[in-house]
Every structure is written in C-alpha cells, then in structure tokens.
Amino acid sequence: MSKNPSAARAQDAAKPNIVVIVSDDHGYADRSILGIVDDVTTPALDRLARQGTSYENAYVTAPICSPSRAGLAAGCYQQRWGAHWFTDSEVCPVQVPTIAELLRDENYVTGYFGKVHYGTEHHGDRGTPPQHGYDESFYGLAGESMGRLNYLHHSEDSVADYGEAAQPMAVQPLWNGEEPQELEGFLTDAIGERTRQFVADHADRPFLATVAFNAVHNFCWQLPAEELAKRGLPSFEDWNPGAGEYLDWYDGAVSPNLDNGRAYYLAQLELMDAQIGLILDQLDDLDLAANTMVIYLTDNGGSTCNYGVNLPLRGTKYTLWEGGVRVPFLVRWPGRVPAGSTTAALASSMDILPTALAAAGASPRAYAHCDGKNLLTADGLAGGHDALHWDCGWQWSVRRGDWKLSWAEPDSPVADAIRKVEHAEPGSGYFLANLATDASETNNLADAEPEILAELVALHEQWKAGLALPS
Numbered sequence: 001m002s003k004n005p006s007a008a009r010a011q012d013a014a015k016p017n018i019v020v021i022v023s024d025d026h027g028y029a030d031r032s033i034l035g036i037v038d039d040v041t042t043p044a045l046d047r048l049a050r051q052g053t054s055y056e057n058a059y060v061t062a063p064i065c066s067p068s069r070a071g072l073a074a075g076c077y078q079q080r081w082g083a084h085w086f087t088d089s090e091v092c093p094v095q096v097p098t099i100a101e102l103l104r105d106e107n108y109v110t111g112y113f114g115k116v117h118y119g120t121e122h123h124g125d126r127g128t129p130p131q132h133g134y135d136e137s138f139y140g141l142a143g144e145s146m147g148r149l150n151y152l153h154h155s156e157d158s159v160a161d162y163g164e165a166a167q168p169m170a171v172q173p174l175w176n177g178e179e180p181q182e183l184e185g186f187l188t189d190a191i192g193e194r195t196r197q198f199v200a201d202h203a204d205r206p207f208l209a210t211v212a213f214n215a216v217h218n219f220c221w222q223l224p225a226e227e228l229a230k231r232g233l234p235s236f237e238d239w240n241p242g243a244g245e246y247l248d249w250y251d252g253a254v255s256p257n258l259d260n261g262r263a264y265y266l267a268q269l270e271l272m273d274a275q276i277g278l279i280l281d282q283l284d285d286l287d288l289a290a291n292t293m294v295i296y297l298t299d300n301g302g303s304t305c306n307y308g309v310n311l312p313l314r315g316t317k318y319t320l321w322e323g324g325v326r327v328p329f330l331v332r333w334p335g336r337v338p339a340g341s342t343t344a345a346l347a348s349s350m351d352i353l354p355t356a357l358a359a360a361g362a363s364p365r366a367y368a369h370c371d372g373k374n375l376l377t378a379d380g381l382a383g384g385h386d387a388l389h390w391d392c393g394w395q396w397s398v399r400r401g402d403w404k405l406s407w408a409e410p411d412s413p414v415a416d417a418i419r420k421v422e423h424a425e426p427g428s429g430y431f432l433a434n435l436a437t438d439a440s441e442t443n444n445l446a447d448a449e450p451e452i453l454a455e456l457v458a459l460h461e462q463w464k465a466g467l468a469l470p471s
Contacts, residue, residue, distance in 0.1 A: 015206040016333060017199075017292040018103065018356045019283075021276060022072070022210070024065065024115060024217040025317055026328060027302025028310040030269060037309050039262070041270055044277035045330065048296055050340050052332030053381065058297065058347040059388055059399075062089075063317055063324035065147060065299040067392075068349065069212075070118045072299075073098045073132070075353030075370035077389065080467050083119070084393045085414070086147075090119035091127040096470055099353040100133025102367065103208045106360045110134045111198040114191045114212030115149055117142035123175065130177055134210070138176050138194040140187075142214075145170035149214040150238075151222035151268070155182040164241040169219075186224050188215050188268070192275030196282050203286050206360070211279070215272035218254060218306035220264035223271075231267055233260055247421065254305040255423060262307040293333040293359055295352055301325055305422045314441040318418045319426045320390055320397040320406045321441055331375065333359070338380060345384030346399070351375050369470030389463045395426055398460040402436035405446075405456040432456070 029036040033046040061071035061078060066089035070078040074092040081096065083089040092098060100110040112129035116139045121127025129137035140149040150158075150170045158171035166172065173180045183190055195211050221236035228235060236258070239249045255261055276296070283289040301324040302308030304316040315321020329347060331337050336359075350372030357367045358374040367374075375382055387400040394414045397406040408415060408427045415426045432446040432453050446453050 015106065015108070015360045016336075017206055017288060018108070018208045018359070019279065019292060019294045020099075020208070020210045020352060020356075021279075021294070021296045022069070022114075022212045023272060023296075023298040024212075024214055025300065025303040025306055025308060026216055026269070026298035027304075027308030028313050028323060028326060028328060030266075030302065030309055031328060036311050039266060041266075042273045044273045044280060045296060045328070047277070047280060048294060048330045048332050051334070052294070052330055052339060053337050054342045055329040055331070055345065055347045056342055057344050057384070058327055058329030058349075059325050060297070060300055060327055060349045061325075062390065062392065063300050063319055064392075065117050066119050066143070068299050072349040072352060073100075073118070075099065075350045075367060075372040076470060077350070077371050077467065079391050079464075080469055084391060088119075088393075091121065091132060093469070094126065096369075098132045099356060100129075100208060100210070102133075102353070102357055102362065103360060104133050104135070105366070106206075106357070106362050108206045108208050108360065109202045110136070110208045110210075111195070111202075112137040112139055112210045112212070113194045113198070114138075114210075115140060115142050115214045115217075116212070117147055119143055123178070128175070136177065136198055138174065138181070138191070139212075140170075140172075140174045140214070142170065145172060148217050148219060149174075149187060151187050151214065151219070152224070153184060154187070155184055158184070162238070165239045168246060169238045186271075188213060188271050188275055192278055195279055199279070199282055199286070199288070203288060208356070213272050213275075215268045216265055216306065216308065218303060220268040220306065221258075221260075223264065223267055227267055227271070231263065233263055233267070236260075236264075250421070255307050258307075265307040290334045293331070293336075293356065295332075295355075296328065296330040297349060297352075298327045301327060303422075305424065312440050315426075316422075316424045318422055318424050320392070320395050320408070321427070322404075322435070322439065325390060325397075331355075333376075336376060343381055343384075345375075345381065346386075346388060347375060347384055348372055348388055387459060387463075389460060391464065396460060398456050398463070399435070400456060400459060402434050403452055403456060404433050404435055404441075405453060405460070406431045406433075 060068040062068040067083045112134040118127045153171040159166045310323035313322035315323035354367040390397040395408040430446040433441045
C-alpha cells in the first residue's frame with residue numbers, strides 16, 4: 001500500500017531542521033558571554049548560548065581539522081578507517097554513511113557551504129560534498145591549498161597573478177556542486193549568503209545545512225579594504241615568492257611575530273559572528289526557529305599561533321592538551337534543549353550525527369554503528385560519555401571522568417616541526433591530570449597515581465584493539 005501523501009507531508013513537517021555551524025580554529029575563551037577576555041564581541045554566539053545549552057566539556061576527535069571533520073561527518077572515531085593526522089586522513093569510506101547521507105534517507109534536503117578539508121580530496125572524490133550526501137553545495141577544497149582558503153580571492157586570474165604563491169595562498173576557484181565557481185569577494189559573507197539562500201529555497205521541508213566557515217583560520221589579515229579602514233588596521237601582504245622563502249615569511253605571519261595579529265583575528269571572528277546572526281535572524285523571519293536545531297562548534301582547539309585564546313585551558317591546535325581538543329559547543333532547539341543552561345556532560349562532535357538522526361525520527365538502527373551518542377532525551381539532556389579517546393599516531397590521550405592521560409612520543413619529528421613552525425609545545429611522555437582540580441593541566445600526577453595511569457593505559461589499549469570499520 002502506498003503511503004498517504006498528506007500524512008507523509010505532516011510527518012516531514014514535524015521533523016526539525018538541522019543547522020550545523022563549524023568554524024575553524026576558534027579559541028575556547030573567545031566568546032564575549034564568557035567574560036574570560038575583554039576584547040571579544042560575539043553577539044550571535046552569545047545569543048545561541050542564552051537561547052540554548054552550552055557544553056563546557058565538549059571535544060572534537062582530533063587537534064587538527066582533517067581527521068576532526070572526518071569524525072564529525074560520520075559520528076565515529078575516524079581512526080576506524082585509518083585517519084589519524086594530516087598524512088593519512090580522509091573522509092569515511094562508502095560503507096560508513098555520513099550525516100548528510102543518513103538524513104537524506106529521512107527525506108531531508110541537504111546543503112553544504114564553506115570549507116572542505118577531510119584529507120586529500122579533489123573534484124569528484126568522495127570527500128567532496130556532492131559525493132557524500134549533499135544535494136546542494138558551495139565549497140572550497142582546502143586540502144589542495146595547505147589546509148586553508150583565501151578570504152578574498154578565488155579565480156583563475158588570481159591563480160595566474162599569484163603564480164608560485166597561488167597554492168599556499170589558496171586562491172583557486174571554489175565549487176558550486178560539480179561546477180567550478182570563481183569568487184572575488186569576502187568568503188565569509190558568501191558562505192552566509194549561500195546558506196540563507198538554501199534555507200529560503202527549502203523552508204517548506206526539513207533540511208540539513210552544514211555551514212563550514214574558513215574563519216578564523218590564520219591569515220586573518222585578508223580582510224575587505226573597508227574593514228581594514230574601519231578598524232584602523234594596516235594591510236599585510238600575502239607571500240611573495242620573490243621576497244623570500246615561504247617558511248621564513250610564515251614565521252613572520254604568525255604569533256608572536258605578526259603585528260596586529262590579535263586585531264586581525266578578532267575582526268574575522270566578529271564578521272563570522274555577524275553572518276551567524278543573519279542566519280539566526282532568517283530562521284526567526286521565516287518562522288523556522290522553533291523547529292530548527294542549531295549546533296555550533298569549531299573544528300579543533302584555538303590556534304594560538306593565530307592569536308586565539310584558549311584560557312583557562314592549556315595548549316593549542318596540534319596538541320592533545322585541553323586547548324587542542326576541547327571546543328566551544330552550543331546547541332539550540334527551543335522547547336527541547338534548555339535555554340541559558342550549561343552542562344558538564346562529556347560530549348563529542350561525534351554526537352551530532354546520532355542527535356540529529358534521533359531528532360529526525362530515524363530508527364536507532366540507522367546510527368547504531370556510531371561512536372557518538374544522542375545528546376537528548378524526551379525530557380531534556382542525556383548523560384555524557386564515560387570516556388573519550390584520541391590518537392594521532394605520535395601522540396594519544398584518553399579522558400575518563402575527571403582523569404585525563406596524555407602521551408606524546410619523545411623526540412618525535414612531528415612534535416619538533418610543530419615546535420619550530422607553529423610555536424606550540426605538544427609535551428613529551430606521559431602526563432596525567434585531574435581536570436576537576438586542574439583544568440589547565442599544570443600538575444603531572446603520573447608518578448603520584450600509578451594505578452590510575454595503568455588503568456587509563458589499559459583502557460586506551462582496549463579501545464585501540466577494538467577499532468574496526470563499523471558494520
């Protein structure tokens with residue numbers, strides 16, 4: 001018997017829209033509602049926090065973007081398909097469905113707007129949005145350009161003008177679905193505009209909008225001329241191969257050597273926040289806000305080489321200190337998620353997929369393979385994870401309750417490169433912290449608590465032994 005069309009439409013109308021907003025390298029402390037630093041203005045993110053729930057113990061699955069984004073898309077530990085670091089990261093294989101593929105099975109229309117960087121994807125690969133479940137997309141392949149997208153230039157003319165610098169300065173054309181699209185204009189605004197067009201076009205059926213801003217990734221001086229003038233900031237030139245070696249230039253383009261570095265970063269953060277505010281305004285204007293789940297997070301810990309602030313956490317992007325993997329994580333769904341609340345539940349970016357699928361009314365079998373958990377119950381918030389794990393090959397970590405054990409390979413060439421190029425310290429050997437009393441990971445208890453250290457080592461080894469592709 002065929003399904004009643006009117007009943008099907010009513011069922012779809014009850015499904016919430018899903019908007020997942022992912023920023024890039026946003027510092028943990030860099031939201032004005034927190035009051036940790038006094039130079040930040042983020043009214044849209046503050047609005048999400050006031051209208052939803054803030055997770056103060058939320059994590060991504062890696063301290064760098066490629067494996068982190070792969071884990072988020074699949075709701076699984078990306079180590080299951082061998083993704084650990086820049087060198088081996090890819091999007092999940094075809095037998096592991098993405099959030100877009102699964103929601104499309106629930107009659108959602110799906111759209112992806114912004115940065116793509118799961119690994120080494122090129123046009124037509126599974127790592128591109130049209131090939132892993134997105135009906136509409138506007139995106140740039142950051143894996144083709146050292147992990148970044150230029151904020152201002154994306155055209156064949158720019159590629160010709162930049163010459164040897166085109167690849168590190170990331171000026172290649174973008175993509176509109178399967179077709180190349182040039183853009184000479186501010187990328188953050190374009191991502192917001194395309195998102196709002198998608199929402200307007202599909203306001204009559206449930207949708208998934210994945211919004212992946214390039215902001216606030218480094219090279220934040222790439223601002224519109226009017227923004228530089230308004231803020232009294234000088235221009236700073238992209239790399240010119242004729243003026244010196246790239247790594248020498250790069251060292252002067254990151255902390256602590258970039259003049260006005262924090263001001264450039266804050267400008268990009270404020271402009272991204274403004275676009276998020278416009279998306280929230282549109283949901284209000286279209287009377288969609290009450291039936292839309294909005295989730296905000298960043299792809300890894302804030303990058304201190306880009307002047308992000310992760311206080312009170314130790315460390316930065318690239319490291320498994322808290323500042324490398326604990327991230328801002330906000331969830332708003334009026335009537336279903338408590339407004340203005342904060343939870344200490346241990347949460348992960350892997351939870352986004354099962355939470356969205358459960359909200360859409362999917363069978364639990366559809367996401368039973370996930371390592372993530374549904375964050376919601378019929379009455380409110382679910383409990384968090386008992387433990388979470390990280391593994392980058394040369395460094396690993398596990399958190400169980402308040403205890404966190406990290407290990408970094410002594411004399412690692414990767415760690416040495418991070419120290420030299422990114423001015424970040426990953427640590428060496430074991431570090432055991434009780435985060436309830438030492439969120440800043442200043443006191444190493446590895447020698448004082450040998451039983452806990454042994455338990456966590458065993459727990460992590462057990463986790464590694466159980467890694468395999470979901471069935």
